[in-house]
């Protein structure tokens with residue numbers, strides 16, 4: 001698993017999962033099913049095999065999104081650095097299938 005320089009947060013396997021808690025992602029996302037936003041396993045299923053997904057999602061995590069999964073808005077997440085967003089995007093896409 002690729003973990004970037006996260007200022008010490010990403011050393012152990014649970015690092016990015018912990019980051020998703022610390023950055024508030026889990027207030028709206030579950031791992032498996034839809035809550036406010038899509039479950040991270042559902043996101044992984046949607047983009048499985050899409051080589052450009054990690055870069056796109058990294059940008060979306062910081063800038064927000066609406067209309068991809070429905071009409072609920074994901075607000076922008078300015079507390080997340082670009083490196084953190086990239087690590088979070090990779091971590092989301094690594095999740096096992098929800099099906």
Ligand code: HEC
Pocket residue numbers: 020023024025026027028029036037038043057060061065066067068069070071072073074075077080088089092
């Ligand atoms: C206030 C609620 C909320 C928070 C906080 C939130 N999200 Fe979301 N997220 C959503 C919603 C709603 C969507 C669906 C947006 C859409 O349909 O375009 C979404 C979509 C996504 C997607 C899929 C985007 C796509 O194009 O398919 C990813 C990946 C994601 N969020 C990651 C994160 C991460 C990582 C964090 C923490 C830094 C986070 N979210 C924080 C509500 C939230």
